[in-house]
Amino acid sequence: MRIQCPYCGERSVNEFSYLGDAGIERPDPHASGAAARFFEAVYLRDNPAGPHNELWYHTYGCRSWLCVTRDTVTHEILRVQTGGAH
Ligand SMILES: [Zn+2]
Structure with a gap:
């Protein structure tokens, strides 16, 4: 696989x-239920088929x-953008 770096x-x-899913948002550590939200963000991941x-x-x-x-099915790179999640 090849990636077109800008x-x-x-x-x-x-x-x-590879650093993982770009769509994960870091939970607020001060909110109630923060531990459960961090567990979900770190360990419970989707396994999407497609873009x-x-x-x-x-x-x-x-x-x-x-x-x-x-x-994720064909490994085709559809878009590359600079920075983090978009
Ligand atoms: Zn580069």
């Missing part, structure tokens, strides 16, 4: 680190955080 161009996936927004880090390149929209 700064470095098309690169092998081996240069990147999915993921966080990738260009570890062996420009060291940028990227939001990659990837089809």
Whole structure:
């Protein structure tokens, strides 16, 4: 698989680190039930089939955080944006 980095161009996936789902929001640690919400955010994940927004880090390149929209069925990269979740 290859990822089109906006700064470095098309690169092998081996240069990147997968950080997971880009859509997870960090719970408020001061809210009631925060422990249960953190447990859900950290351990209970969806396993979608189809387009999915993921966080990738260009570890062996420009060291940028990227939001990659990837089809989890075909592994086709549909979109790459700079920064975190979009
Ligand atoms: Zn890069």
